[in-house]
Amino acid sequence: MNNVFGNKRAVLVFVGPALLVYSAVMLVPVLWSLGYTFFTGSVITGFKFAGFDNFTKLLSDPKAGDALLFTLKYAVILTVGQVLVGYALSLLYVFWLRKASSLVRTLVFFPIVLPTVAVSLLFQKMFEVAPQNGIVNEFLNLFGIASVDWFGSADTAFLVLVIMDIWRSMGFYAVLLYAGLLDIPEEVMESARLDGAGGLTLIRRIVIPLSLPVLLSSIIFSINGTLKVFDSVLALTNGGPGSSTTPLTLLMFRTAFSYGDYGYGSTIALALTLICLLVTIFIFRSSRRDLTKA
Amino acid sequence: MTVTASAPARVSSSANAARPVRRRRRMTPRRALDVTLKTLVIGLLLAVTVLPLIWLLLGSLKTQTEWLNNPSWALPENFLNFENYATAWVDGDIGRYILNSALATFPSLALIVVLGVAAGFALEVLVWRGRGGVLLLFLAGIMVPGQMILLPLFSAYFQTHLTGTIWPLILTYTATGLPLTVFMMATYFRAVPREIFEAAAIDGASIYRSFWSIGFPMVQNAVFTVALVQFFFIWNDLLIALTFTSVGDYQTIQVGLLNFTGQFGAVQYGPTFAAIAINVVGILALYLFLNQRVMRGLTAGSVKG
Known part of the structure; x- marks a missing residue:
């Protein structure tokens, strides 16, 4: 039987093609991209060796600093928002x-x-102020509040972005966390109720601690997704007004394809990848420490 | 597939507790308040989710004069005015973009499924040295942001003269879809009892036969779920499509839609709304038809962390 399951040729036939495509189109490019960080130029203009110039540039570039700040701000606010709203909804589903x-x-x-x-374009129209008020401004007018030029300033544009992305993802996180809440053993809930725990106490003392693992994986998933935000920003604000809503991903895209600097673009991409990795490890570590403490 | 399949067990006990109250037929003020509050919350929740879409559909039926002269919440004067859809479809070329998206999505899906299921089978059912390492290698791909591979791929496609064809899209989608698919398929194959494959081997089935006649049929359902998840990822993708279709005629629906507003956006409301609606309604129909499966698939795909 070992002949059947240990058949070397069969292994090659089954896993070979997938591994080949995956290596050629993902693994090799990742390494290749690391190589690009020491060059400047593009495939069309040709490459020139640049040493560590891209890295020193990254550290002193105010645009990169702004983009990094925006990325972190967006990731933190959206992760908190998504998971909180999702969790509230999932509690609503289960208990109410x-x-x-x-x-x-x-x-x-x-x-x-x-x-x-499609969602971004729809939200653009919903929050529009000129030439026609969108429904959001019409709604505000109803209460005597003047129309707001949502995409005219950095803060309001950011607000619309956050509202849209929470609108998009809250149901998803609700279902994700809902599945975790269903896993809480009925006996635990019942005995807590018999001991007189009700409402908020029950949630704070029993439900939240017991759904911590699924909360944690939601947070990691959310932060990894939000650090890589691209589509919604590009389609909703296109990085504007000015470059006030430009995350690292969009800066990298512009650097590479509008300014033709693959080397610097790759350096930004590398920085982003490292941030994702570090944040994931950090959350993982800190949560483990808390668990052992408790 | 019933919608209530996963209703919690604890519901029954609390529902029982509430029953005597209900039997009295007359609502106590407390219960009436409870019901009103629930209705309000559900209503608000549904309004927040559904209203933007209703506004989109209504807006796609309004003419340009209606858009400019009436407030944006006004209902269309003629509910059967599908002119905007015709404009979007013919002048906006939405039909061609959808065709392009299909040309990129379905071959990629087929490749992802064939390669991913086979690899999942090899990683979980076959016994060989280094399979743990290979699984980890695939897993690592889930973490890598698309930006990390775009530039080398752009160079590679450019130098092999693939730029401007549909191939960059198919290849890139296949490769980026594989990590999650391999991981999910390996998980599903783990749930299939080993004894089944062993029995087949004793009966003289080759490993290929085992895969084709036993393994694949047993995970068929999972394969469909995985394919569905990948379909949404690929169909809705913007980053890869934008990078590799900047030249050539293979712009996907997402890229097309983005350019569409560039062309008409500020001026032509109706066609823009119709174009967005076309993009949304198809996906929405698919979701409403397969909602439980989509929900399960998408949430399962995220636990990877």
Whole structure:
């Protein structure tokens, strides 16, 4: 039987093609990209060796600093927002709506499957101020509040971006966390109730600690996704006004394709990858320490 | 597939507790308040999710004069005015963009499924040295941001004269889809009892036969779920499509839509709304049809961390 399962040729036949495509189109380019960080230029203009210039440039470039700050700000605010709103919804589903929640779950989930570009363009029109007020401004006018030029200033543009992305993802995180809440053993809940825990105490003392693992994986997933934000920014604000809503991903894209500097672009991409890695490890580590303490 | 499949077990006990109250037929003020509050919250939640889409669909039926002269919340004067859709489809070339998206998406999906299922099978059912390492290698790919591979790929496609064809899209989508697919398929194959494959081997089935007649049919459902998840990723992708279709005629629907507003955006409301609606409605129909599977697939794909 070992002949059947240990058949070397079969291994090659089954895993070989996938490994080949994966290596050629992902692993090799990652290494190649590392090589680019020591060069300047592009495939069209030709490359020139630049030593560590790209790295020193990255550290002193105010644009890169702004983009990094924006990326971190967006990632932190959106991760907190997504997971909090998602968690609130999932608690709502489990403890309040109960059986009635399936339809609500299904409907609130759907924005995540819609194309980001389409959603962004829709939100652009919803928050529009000229030549026509979108429904958001019309709604504000209803209460006597003057129309706001949402995409005219950095803060309001950022706000619209956050609102849109939470709208898109809250149902997804709700379902993700809902599955975790269902895993809490019924006996634990029941005995806590018998001991007199109700409402908020039950949630604070039993539900939150017991759903910590799934909360943690949601946070890691969310932060990894939000650090790489690209589609929604490009389609909604295109980085503007000015470059006030430009994350690292968009800066990298512009550097490489508008200014034709693959070397610096790759350096930014590398920085982004390292940040993702560090943040993931950091969250993982700090959570483990907390768990052993408790 | 029922929607209530995963209703929590604890629901029954609390529902029982509430029943005597309901039997009295007359609502106590407390219960009435509870019901009102619930209805309000559900209503608000659904309004927030669904209203933007309704506004989109209504907006796609309004003419340019209606857009400019009436407030943006006004209903269309003629609910059967599909002119905007015709404009988007013919002048906006939406039909061609959708065709391009299909040309990129479905071959990629086929490749992802074939390669990913086979690799998952080899990594979980076959016994060989280094399979743990290879699985880790695939897993590492989930973490890598797309930006990391774009530039080398752009150079490579440029030098092999693939730029401007559909191949850069198919190759890149296949490779970026593989890590998650391999990982998910390995997980699904783990759930299949080994004894089944061993029994087949004793009966004289070769490993290829085992895969084709036993392994693949047993994970068929999972394969469909995985393919569905990848479909959404690829169809909705902007980064890769934007990078590799800047030249040539293979712009996907997402890139096309982005350019579409560039062309008409500020001036032509109706066609823009119709173009967005075309892009949204198809995906929405697919979701409504397969919602439980999509929800399960997408959330399963995220636990990878």
